[in-house]
Amino acid sequence: MARHLACLTFDFDVISNWVYRGSTTPTQLSRGEFGLVGAERILDLLRRYRVPTTWFVPGHTLDTYPEACKRIPAEGHEVAHHGYLHEPPAELKGRDEEQAILERGNEAIRRITGAAARGYRSPSWDLSPHTVELLLQHDFLYDSSMMAHDDQPYRARQGDVIEKDGRARFGPTTRLIELPISWSLDDYPHFEYRSGDRGIQQGLKRAGDVLDNFVDDFRFMVQNTDWGVLTYTFHPQVSGRGHRMLMLERLIQSLRDLGATFVRMVDVAEEYDLRP
Numbered sequence: 001m002a003r004h005l006a007c008l009t010f011d012f013d014v015i016s017n018w019v020y021r022g023s024t025t026p027t028q029l030s031r032g033e034f035g036l037v038g039a040e041r042i043l044d045l046l047r048r049y050r051v052p053t054t055w056f057v058p059g060h061t062l063d064t065y066p067e068a069c070k071r072i073p074a075e076g077h078e079v080a081h082h083g084y085l086h087e088p089p090a091e092l093k094g095r096d097e098e099q100a101i102l103e104r105g106n107e108a109i110r111r112i113t114g115a116a117a118r119g120y121r122s123p124s125w126d127l128s129p130h131t132v133e134l135l136l137q138h139d140f141l142y143d144s145s146m147m148a149h150d151d152q153p154y155r156a157r158q159g160d161v162i163e164k165d166g167r168a169r170f171g172p173t174t175r176l177i178e179l180p181i182s183w184s185l186d187d188y189p190h191f192e193y194r195s196g197d198r199g200i201q202q203g204l205k206r207a208g209d210v211l212d213n214f215v216d217d218f219r220f221m222v223q224n225t226d227w228g229v230l231t232y233t234f235h236p237q238v239s240g241r242g243h244r245m246l247m248l249e250r251l252i253q254s255l256r257d258l259g260a261t262f263v264r265m266v267d268v269a270e271e272y273d274l275r276p
Contacts, residue, residue: 004222005229005268006260007179008046008053008252009144011121012039012069012236016060017086020123031237036068038240043071045245049252054265056082056121056144059108066112073113078264080119081105081140089128098130102138118266121145125181132158135176142177142269144231149180151221151228153272177269179231185214186233191244207247215254222258227275229268 015032018024046053055072057079062069073079083089084105092098106116120135122145135143136158143156156178159171183189190210193203214232221228232251239248255262263271 002222002226002259003261004218004225004227004259005263006218006255007229007231007263007265007268008051008234009121009231009265010039010042010053010055010234010236011082012055012057012061012072013082013086013123014061014065014237016058016064016083017123019060020085020087033237034240035235035237036065038236038238039068041240041245042234042236042248043075043077045249045252046077047075049249051252051262052076052078052264052267053262054078054080054119056080056119057109058082058086058123059084059105060086062108062112069112078119078266079109079113079117080121080144080265081109081117082121083123084108086123088124088126089122089131090124090126092128095128095130095134098128099134102134106138118142119144119179119269121181125183132156132174132176136174140176141273142179142265144179144181144265146178147180147182148178150182150217151225151230153180153229153268154178177272179229179265179268181231181233185217185231187238187244188233188235191238191241192235207243211247211250211254214251215258218255218258218260229263229272231265 014035015029018028018032084101089098109117118141120140120143125145155173156176157171157173161169190205191203194201218230
């Protein structure tokens with residue numbers, strides 16, 4: 001029997017990513033603070049449609065806004081790891097710093113949910129050579145930071161050797177389950193305007209065009225697989241805006257019309273772990 005899964009995921013960064021990059025003027029911080037407004041709207045929508053989801057929450061958000069964060073597990077959603085101050089592992093100084101951040105983020109999650117996270121998503125989707133090893137050491141079931149497929153989970157590798165003057169040597173696969181993502185299924189590059197040292201990210205796309213892409217990716221999966229999962233990434237500070245909230249509601253309706261089953265990431269990972 002065909003089974004097609006949809007994971008709606010939310011990176012609840014609020015001000016953490018702005019603070020990490022030193023953008024702490026009042027206006028920049030207010031862009032993050034709108035995430036609190038967006039999160040409330042999104043949680044109301046999810047409750048109305050009875051859609052279970054996964055929220056990747058930095059420890060800084062959990063410690064700064066505990067009451068807003070407590071609503072997430074209270075309404076049946078998964079809380080997963082997203083760094084402490086939205087630090088991309090690839091930008092850290094080494095394994096020890098990355099491990100300390102991983103542990104600090106889990107401590108913040110425990111204070112809200114009573115248990116360590118089972119899932120991890122790298123801030124800015126950029127892992128270090130140590131990340132897979134550390135996730136395994138800390139008993140994570142899955143990661144959601146890589147892009148080697150669109151609708152089929154796979155086992156993450158560790159120990160790849162990549163050099164410019166020779167062929168790539170790939171390391172062994174591990175038990176860590178990768179639930180892949182894509183920038184094309186992320187609201188931030190489509191919608192968020194941002195300028196800085198790295199240039200201008202224009203964003204501000206028409207929501208209806210983005211919706212068509214999101215739905216068609218799911219339609220393609222339905223037409224070409226018997227079992228698969230598509231992961232959508234949203235940020236409350238981005239998709240909490242009015243016209244994008246209407247898009248999110250239409251996405252839920254459209255995916256249901258295509259036969260989608262909405263699930264949390266941890267439930268997908270457990271299901272995949274049992275597949276032959």
